[in-house]
Amino acid sequence: MPPAKKRARTYDPAKTRTAVSAQFRAVRTAVAGLTPEQLALPTRLGEWTVRELVAHIGMAVTAVHRALDLPEPARQDAVLLDWPFATVASAPAIDDFTRDVVERHPDLDAYLAGIERSLPELLDAHPAGRLLQTNAGALPLADYLVTRTVELTVHTDDLNAAVPGLDVPFDRQALAAATRLLADALAAKAPGSATEVRVPPYAVVQCVEGPRHTRGTPPNVVETDPLTWLRLATGRLTWGEARAEAKVSASGERADLGALLPLMS
Known part of the structure; x- marks a missing residue:
């Protein structure tokens, strides 16, 4: 008798939304006081400085905005566990986009503040099941928000590694969702x-x-x-x-x- 197929993990959309907002707020609060010298510090992400890293964190959240600006796909053709394996192909485009954000938004605090204001309004306007076109395929908004917990927690850790004493806290629910998604990705691989x-x-x-x-x-x-x-x-x-x-x-x-x-x- 073949082994039973493992059931996909589910995530509470309301908790995920709260976790994404909380982790983004923690980052924004921590980086608001960074000096030009701190923003110029190197990171463990190749040639990116802290300035590029902060811009990328904002960009990772506004990926939700950009996806919701596009027409809704006709059908879902991907699952949440496809996302971790699809990101590597997007790396060159992400690098270019991040550098463009730095050029267009010299005031990173204002940039992040605008995202923090707009995200709740955007999520209020769309149901959790609304399909988005993502780099992994068409996914529900609720699932795509789970991927944002990975982006936010991983890059929060990058920030803490780059800036001595910064110590951006981790939202417990965001860390939990990111950990579970990547653990499930291992089981899928x-x-x-x-x-x-x-x-x-x-x-x-x-x-x-x-x-x-x-x-x-x-x-x-x-x-x-x-x-x-x-x-x-x-x-x-x-x-x-x-x-x-x-x-x-x-x-x-x-x-x-x-x-x-x-x-x-």
Whole structure:
């Protein structure tokens, strides 16, 4: 008898919306006081400075605005788990767009303030099921907002790494949604039940082909914290580095995820 197909995880649209708004507000508040010298600091994102990174965070949210300005697709032709694997193809265009935003919006605080004002009005005007054309295909607005939690939490971590002492807080619901989406993406990339990946307190998934366990502790277990998981999934941290720094524990012959990571890069 074939194994039962895993059910797709669902997200509460109201909680997702609140999480996106809260994480964006936390970023906007933190970067409002950055000096020109801080905005010129390098980041771990290639040639981007903090200024480009902040502009990109705004751009990641206004992707909702741009998608809603387009005609609604006739039908949904993608699912939420397609999104993590579709982003790499858009990297050159994203870089160009980000640099254009920097040129057009020298006052980043005003730029972010405008986004914070407009986003609630925009979301009030459209139902959660409204289809959007995204880089992954046609997705409901509610699902696309889940992808924004990944953008916001990952880039919040990038900001904190770039600016000593900035310490932008993470909204718990935004971090939870981002962690779960990328954990589910791993399970989609390597389907199976031989390995259990735990990211407490937000996610547990089973993945990797091999013998199934039926009770008790599985023979292959990986465990890490949410921020380490986001860094691994997005290429900010390699599997070898995480193991060497004791950021992740792994036991069992099928617990090495190095060949499966990153999921996004």
